[in-house]
Amino acid sequence: MPTKVSRNSVRxxxxxILLVTGATxxxxxxxxxxxxxxxxxxxxxxxxAPAGALDATGYWTAEKMRNAIPADLPTxxxxxxxxxxxxxxxxxxxxxxxxxxxxxxxxxxxxxxxxFTDNGLNYVCSASTINNSYKNLIITAGHCVxxxxxxxxxSNIVFxxxxxxGQSGYGLWNWSQARTFNSWISNSDFTHDQAFVxxxxxxxxxxxxxxxxxxxxxxxxxxxxxxxxxxxxxxAPYNGEVPYYCDGTTYAWGTSDAxxxxxxxxxxxxxxxxxxxxxxxxxxxxxxTSRRTTSGTPTLLSTPNTADVKTMFDQMTT
Numbered sequence: 001m002p003t004k005v006s007r008n009s010v011r012x013x014x015x016x017i018l019l020v021t022g023a024t025x026x027x028x029x030x031x032x033x034x035x036x037x038x039x040x041x042x043x044x045x046x047x048x049a050p051a052g053a054l055d056a057t058g059y060w061t062a063e064k065m066r067n068a069i070p071a072d073l074p075t076x077x078x079x080x081x082x083x084x085x086x087x088x089x090x091x092x093x094x095x096x097x098x099x100x101x102x103x104x105x106x107x108x109x110x111x112x113x114x115x116f117t118d119n120g121l122n123y124v125c126s127a128s129t130i131n132n133s134y135k136n137l138i139i140t141a142g143h144c145v146x147x148x149x150x151x152x153x154x155s156n157i158v159f160x161x162x163x164x165x166g167q168s169g170y171g172l173w174n175w176s177q178a179r180t181f182n183s184w185i186s187n188s189d190f191t192h193d194q195a196f197v198x199x200x201x202x203x204x205x206x207x208x209x210x211x212x213x214x215x216x217x218x219x220x221x222x223x224x225x226x227x228x229x230x231x232x233x234x235x236a237p238y239n240g241e242v243p244y245y246c247d248g249t250t251y252a253w254g255t256s257d258a259x260x261x262x263x264x265x266x267x268x269x270x271x272x273x274x275x276x277x278x279x280x281x282x283x284x285x286x287x288x289t290s291r292r293t294t295s296g297t298p299t300l301l302s303t304p305n306t307a308d309v310k311t312m313f314d315q316m317t318t
Contacts, residue, residue: 036182036308036311036312037179038179039179040153040177040178040179041176041177042157042200046058054171054172055158055174056174057156057174059117060115060156064115064122065113065122066166068115068122068234069124070124070234070235070265070267071123071124071143071269072266073264073265073268073269073291073292074291074292075292075293086307087217088218088219088310089216089284090217090218090314091215093213093214093278093282093283093284094131094208094212094282095212095281096210096211097209107243108162108230108243108280108281109162109281110128110129110211110214110281111127111128111161111230111243111271112126112159112163113125113127113160113163113168113232113240113267114126114138114140114144114157115157116145116154117155118151118155122156123154124232125140125232125267125268125269125270126140126230126231126232126272127159128140128214128271128272128288129207129208129212130215130216130285131208131216132313132317134198134317136176136198136206136207136208137207137213137313137316138196138199139194139195139216139270139272139285140194140195140196140197140270140288141195141289142180142181142184142193142194142195143184143269144269144270145157145178145179145180148184148187149186149188153178154178157175157178157197158172159172159175164242165241165242171203172202174200174202175200176199176200179197180194180312181312190290190291191303191306192303192308193290193302193303194288194305194312196312196313196316212281212282214274214282214283214284215282215283216284216309216310217275217284217286218307218309220275220305221304222250222252222253222256222257222258222259222304223252223258224249224250224273224304227248227250227273228245228247228277229246229260229262229264229273230244231243231245231267231269231289232244232271233263233264233265234267235265235266240267244264246260246262246264248260248262256303257302258302258303259299260273260299262298263298265292270288273285273288273289285305286304286305287304
């Protein structure tokens with residue numbers, strides 16, 4: 001059985017399952033597509049946030065966050081991916097800058113919930129920070145920023161690092177730009193179910209400076225010892241109020257996926273798969289939670305980061 005964050009075993013989060021109608025939102029602006037990816041920019045922030053607002057737009061309230069629908073954790077196996085022979089380190093972990101204090105040592109400061117709106121309803125995924133030159137980047141699943149084939153971009157995206165019992169220890173960080181693969185947008189290609197989101201400063205501070213940033217690696221094999229998966233699963237029996245993790249050695253699932261026995265469910269999408277961890281907060285993200293099995297032993301699935309993910313990281317960094 002899963003245990004809580006302070007224990008050395010599986011940890012799972014769940015969020016509420018009530019449907020919440022979203023307010024009218026300003027359309028985001030499309031960014032010209034690269035060779036393999038497309039991005040969208042967030043609308044400009046208002047000059048002044050409403051009094052008592054949790055985020056700079058004034059959209060998110062404690063009730064909306066509490067009732068956000070756990071984003072579906074899809075099922076099935078990815079089609080064979082083009083696997084190269086090269087691998088590398090795109091970025092290295094970094095701790096918070098001096099002067100920033102960790103809010104809660106049992107909750108990872110570099111992981112958290114990703115809230116968003118899709119077709120007028122509020123949803124929640126998981127995400128984690130990635131160190132980059134602008135100190136403002138997170139990684140999540142492609143289906144946490146775009147609905148895939150036949151769908152559209154999500155809006156009202158905010159990141160809540162170290163979310164615990166209804167609040168983030170570091171406040172809500174509004175998005176600036178989201179990018180995912182064209183093959184996900186057009187064909188719901190699960191080998192490319194990854195996305196990056198840049199975040200705007202909060203109170204004059206950059207996210208990575210405040211909470212720390214994980215490293216990013218690509219080209220790793222399907223079997224990785226010492227893997228830790230963080231997530232905020234949001235379906236019964238979990239309630240979305242505390243984070244959980246699964247530890248173990250991943251193994252090959254089909255030709256492209258890595259797998260790890262873990263009972264996380266909806267809301268855990270986009271959570272980091274960490275290797276070579278420095279501590280509970282920092283490590284190297286080699287994959288993000290993409291899918292799960294629905295029969296037999298509960299298992300999470302993900303295609304490890306390919307060179308395409310490294311290219312997309314570069315597009316969000318330069």
